[in-house]
Amino acid sequence: DAKTTQPTSMDCAEGRAANLPCNHSTISGNEYVYWYRQIHSQGPQYIIHGLKNNETNEMASLIITEDRKSSTLILPHATLRDTAVYYCIVRVGNDYKLSFGAGTTVTVRA
Amino acid sequence: ETGVTQTPRHLVMGMTNKKSLKCEQHLGHNAMYWYKQSAKKPLELMFVYNFKEQTENNSVPSRFSPECPNSSHLFLHLHTLQPEDSALYLCASSQDAVAGIYEQYFGPGTRLTVT
Numbered sequence: 387d388a389k390t391t392q393p394t395s396m397d398c399a400e401g402r403a404a405n406l407p408c409n410h411s412t413i414s415g416n417e418y419v420y421w422y423r424q425i426h427s428q429g430p431q432y433i434i435h436g437l438k439n440n441e442t443n444e445m446a447s448l449i450i451t452e453d454r455k456s457s458t459l460i461l462p463h464a465t466l467r468d469t470a471v472y473y474c475i476v477r478v479g480n481d482y483k484l485s486f487g488a489g490t491t492v493t494v495r496a
Numbered sequence: 497e498t499g500v501t502q503t504p505r506h507l508v509m510g511m512t513n514k515k516s517l518k519c520e521q522h523l524g525h526n527a528m529y530w531y532k533q534s535a536k537k538p539l540e541l542m543f544v545y546n547f548k549e550q551t552e553n554n555s556v557p558s559r560f561s562p563e564c565p566n567s568s569h570l571f572l573h574l575h576t577l578q579p580e581d582s583a584l585y586l587c588a589s590s591q592d593a594v595a596g597i598y599e600q601y602f603g604p605g606t607r608l609t610v611t
Contacts, residue, residue: 420599429500429586429602430539482527482593484600486539 390474395491404461406490408474411455417478419450421459422486423470430473430486433459464494499523500603502587508609509577517572517606519587527593528570529600530562531586539586545570546593577610584608 391409398404410419420435434441434448436457441448447460461468473489500521509515521528530542544552545564559581561573570587584605591598 427584427605427607429588429605430600432599432601435599482529482544482590482598482600483541484539488538 390476390487392472392474392487392490394488395493397493397495398461398464400466400494400496401463404464404468404492404494406459406461406472406474406492407456408459409456410474410476413454413476414478417476419448419454419457420475420477420484421446421448422473422475422484423468424473424489425467425470433472464492466494466496468492469494499601500587500589502585502603502606504606505604506607506609508611509574510611511577511579513577514573514575516574517585517587517608519570519572519603521568521570521587521589521601521603523589523601525589525591525601526567527590527598528564528567529588529590529593530570530572531588531602533584533586533605534580535583543572544593551593574608577608579610582608582610 418435418437421433422430424430434446436448450457471489471491473486503518527546529544531539533539541554542556543562548564559576563571584607586605587603588600590600
């Protein structure tokens with residue numbers, strides 16, 4: 387699987403949009419971008435995934451650059467409950483394995 | 497989220513004890529997974545079951561023994577553990593583990609402490 391690079395940590399203000407970047411410059415054409423998050427001492431939670439096109443669901447939006455070498459997860463209106471470690475993962479579509487790296491620790495402040 | 501449940505949530509055991517962790521999924525999925533998360537380390541995949549058959553053992557020591565009696569239940573039997581086995585043990589499930597791009601749903605985990 388392609389390696390991903392994420393900032394170690396970031397802060398954002400409650401009610402504002404949180405933009406989480408991820409670099410995956412060695413991504414292959416058949417690899418998807420997945421985002422999970424893990425709130426302290428809980429199991430990871432699936433957020434969203436995409437291949438080429440931008441995706442949106444009730445939790446977040448995923449913006450993938452045209453060359454697919456980077457992506458941004460957008461939490462449109464961050465709340466205190468969004469404080470968590472966010473993991474950007476790339477994996478082949480028919481491979482169940484998820485390789486969790488260190489992720490980005492996001493702290494939402496009131 | 498109650499799709500994947502794990503019991504117990506916390507467990508303290510001695511090195512000579514035998515205990516079991518239980519995972520149950522209510523999502524109608526066919527694949528189940530055990531992960532280990534040690535302090536300050538990424539999640540490590542331990543075992544994978546697809547349609548009750550074990551499809552992956554990620555070089556896990558034999559003191560960890562998984563069991564999958566049906567697609568909804570997964571157990572991890574523990575015996576003669578070491579203190580370094582103390583970690584958060586997470587169970588996950590997905591539609592299947594062979595094809596597709598199915599996301600995995602995780603349980604809350606069991607916090608295990610080996611004394």
